[in-house]
Amino acid sequence: MKPVSLIQFLIEERRAGHINAELSLLIEVVARACKRIGVATGKGALGGVLGEAGTGNIQGEAQKKLDVISNEILLEANAWGGHLAACASEEMEDPQQIPDGYPKGQHLLLFDPLDGSSNIDVNISVGTIFSVLRCPDGVTEPKAEHFLQPGTTQLAAGYVVYGPATVLVLTFGHGTHEFTLDREVGSFVLSRRNIRIPEQATEFAINMSNQRHWQAPMQRYVGELLAGKTGPRGKDFNMRWVASMVADVHRIVTRGGVFYYPLDAKIEKQGGKLRIMYEANPMAFIVEQAGGAATTGRRRIMEIQPTGLHQRVPVFLGSKEEVELATHYHLEADGAMS
Numbered sequence: 001m002k003p004v005s006l007i008q009f010l011i012e013e014r015r016a017g018h019i020n021a022e023l024s025l026l027i028e029v030v031a032r033a034c035k036r037i038g039v040a041t042g043k044g045a046l047g048g049v050l051g052e053a054g055t056g057n058i059q060g061e062a063q064k065k066l067d068v069i070s071n072e073i074l075l076e077a078n079a080w081g082g083h084l085a086a087c088a089s090e091e092m093e094d095p096q097q098i099p100d101g102y103p104k105g106q107h108l109l110l111f112d113p114l115d116g117s118s119n120i121d122v123n124i125s126v127g128t129i130f131s132v133l134r135c136p137d138g139v140t141e142p143k144a145e146h147f148l149q150p151g152t153t154q155l156a157a158g159y160v161v162y163g164p165a166t167v168l169v170l171t172f173g174h175g176t177h178e179f180t181l182d183r184e185v186g187s188f189v190l191s192r193r194n195i196r197i198p199e200q201a202t203e204f205a206i207n208m209s210n211q212r213h214w215q216a217p218m219q220r221y222v223g224e225l226l227a228g229k230t231g232p233r234g235k236d237f238n239m240r241w242v243a244s245m246v247a248d249v250h251r252i253v254t255r256g257g258v259f260y261y262p263l264d265a266k267i268e269k270q271g272g273k274l275r276i277m278y279e280a281n282p283m284a285f286i287v288e289q290a291g292g293a294a295t296t297g298r299r300r301i302m303e304i305q306p307t308g309l310h311q312r313v314p315v316f317l318g319s320k321e322e323v324e325l326a327t328h329y330h331l332e333a334d335g336a337m338s
């Protein structure tokens with residue numbers, strides 16, 4: 001098969017009427033910025049990019065140098081293009097406006113510039129996650145409230161994994177597709193089109209160290225996975241936890257499985273660990289477009305009306321059968337299943 005570059009693929013999507021020229025340019029710009037982030041992460045200790053930045057973010061987390069560097073790279077790349085009205089990031093409290101004097105576009109971009117920050121210094125795969133929305137008509141200086149749109153209104157979503165290979169996974173709502181960076185040529189090349197996540201799973205990903213804090217339905221569900229053949233599920237399950245959402249989700253997009261970051265007593269007050277606007281919604285869109293499912297344990301993530309730019313939610317995503325069963329156990333426990 002003749003290799004299809006990301007640019008060619010974007011032209012195909014435009015011809016099919018799935019995207020317009022501005023969105024196509026936006027994806028090109030984000031992909032190029034991610035190549036630069038890949039180069040920065042690849043330098044490791046030699047590039048002086050490891051360790052803490054000495055600053056904190058709106059989440060109350062200590063920022064890593066690469067959190068700040070990746071954020072800067074994405075802001076710089078998107079400042080001039082005419083394809084954006086504004087952007088928002090995990091690393092910034094408020095949206096970033098397009099500087100005066102630069103043309104503005106009709107899209108809003110949200111991103112987690114560096115996902116899996118706790119793994120940077122130990123050379124484990126990290127990534128970038130992004131989501132694209134339409135800027136409401138007539139809005140020239142988008143505020144946080146203009147970004148608060150349900151995940152079902154996303155025009156595009158994607159993530160890049162900086163691992164042994166650099167891989168971009170993308171959806172425009174017409175299937176989920178994977179591109180691998182050809183480092184010699186410097187361009188992303190289509191490596192899998194219309195990915196399907198198997199409905200059944202034999203691998204689950206969850207931070208087991210939180211087990212004693214989980215709610216009863218999650219204790220029950222994971223207890224049955226661990227019981228394997230000897231329990232009601234009648235089959236064995238294997239466990240994986242990279243602690244980089246992009247890497248755990250990419251494994252699922254590649255060979256199936258499920259990922260959970262449920263609500264637990266430790267994070268109840270904040271509503272969850274992962275952020276809906278630039279982690280849960282884009283990953284939900286990608287997984288659903290590949291035939292998987294994504295809920296909070298109680299409802300479809302993409303139907304939630306967000307209330308805050310940095311709002312957190314519980315995340316259950318991956319192979320449909322497992323996500324539906326875990327969700328069923330929660331609704332049953334809530335007495336919502338009559």
Ligand SMILES: O=P(O)(O)OC[C@H]1O[C@](O)(COP(=O)(O)O)[C@@H](O)[C@@H]1O
Binds near residue numbers: 090112118243246
């Ligand atoms: O440290 P824990 O509890 O295992 O949590 C790991 C989760 O936190 C995250 O690192 C949060 O994302 P950031 O690194 O972008 O803050 C996810 O990638 C990952 O799934």
Ligand SMILES: [Mg+2]
Binds near residue numbers: 112115
């Ligand atoms: Mg993250």
Ligand SMILES: [Mg+2]
Binds near residue numbers: 090114115116
């Ligand atoms: Mg991050």
